[in-house]
Each structure stands twice: as structure tokens, then as C-alpha cells.
Amino acid sequence: SQQGEEDPQALSIQEGENATMNCSYKTSINNLQWYRQNSGRGLVHLILIRSNEREKHSGRLRVTLDTSKKSSSLLITASRAADTASYFCATQGGSEKLVFGKGTKLTVNP
């Protein structure tokens, strides 16, 4: 399976700090995506990085991808209480379906 696995499972930080979450996967991919899920809501797509890209930015989000290590990281800078959510990585390889990891639960304390 090429399922991504996020690390850590849970992360608690203070408002203003940076939050880093990692994702590892097992097989080659076409792209890797990060999603956010607020409590009691559906997942929301944040960012997609393709296998030939190494880094991508979107606002306060920075995603890196290391295909040699089969890993990705999501950095949220200057975190806010509103960033409190679960974050999931998802991998897509070839014509395969998107496969989601189990998520990192981020708590940002005011």
C-alpha cells in the first residue's frame, strides 16, 4: 500500500509558533496532497505537490517533498487558534485512487 502515515499523531503548540507535520509513504507517487479537517466537518484540500517538485508555498503553508526518502512535510508558520484541526496527507500514484493517512491532530493554544 502507498498509504501515507503522518507524524506526530498529535501536536500542541502556542499561537504564533510554527507547526511541522510529516508524512511518509511506501511506493512511488504522482502527487501528494495535504487536507485539513476541522472538528465535525469534511476535509478541505490545502495544497498539492507533484513528484517532480521539491517545495511549494501557499500563504502560511510550506510543503516539501523528498521522493528519495518517500516523505513530505507540512509547515504552518505563525500559527493561529483557527489552525486547530486534523491534517491529513494523501498520495496518488499513476491511475491509482487517492489514499489518505490517519492524520495529525494539531491544537494551537491561544
Next chain:
Amino acid sequence: NAGVTQTPKFQVLKTGQSMTLQCAQDMNHNSMYWYRQDPGMGLRLIYYSASEGTTDKGEVPNGYNVSRLNKREFSLRLESAAPSQTSVYFCASSEALRGSGGDETQYFGPGTRLLVL
């Protein structure tokens, strides 16, 4: 645009009862999906539909049936509910045609919380 909508939002069933979860999208997307989310298990794919008129099994299809009624609607049916089917169910859609190699960014509905007693 409403995006992806799901009904009902919450349902309680007794073991053996049947029900249909409804999902509709207004983005003219080709592919639609049904997932279940359980604590500590992440999202698991139940069934998907790569295009109107086609459906395929995902990771955990047992106990479920689906119907792609048209391009907009994709329903999930529990014929005889069991306590193990207590979960939160999410419907999602993506523009990409599965198998086309396109990026499969998915858009999710708000979920249906199902409790089977």
C-alpha cells in the same frame, strides 16, 4: 455553488434496518467517492464511481451498495445495518476521470454521522 451536499446529517438505526445516504455535487465532477471515518483509522474508501454509470469497490465495501444515479448524485445504501457500521460517512467528488492520470483533488461533503444500535 453548494459544492458537495449530504443528507441526512445524523441518523440512528437499529440493527437490521436499512437506509440510503444521499450525496450530490454541483461542480460537474466526473468522479465521486464514499468514505467512512472511524477514530484512529483515518479515511477508508468504501466505493467510488469513476464516471456516470460505473461503480467500483474500495477498501471496505462489504455491507454496502452504491448507485450513481446521474453525474450529480451518488448514493450509499446499507441493506441491513450492523453496529460495526457506526461511523461518520463522507462523500467526495473530483473533476479528474480516474485512470486518466489527472490530479485527483477531492472535494468533501460535511458528512453523515450514523449510529447503529
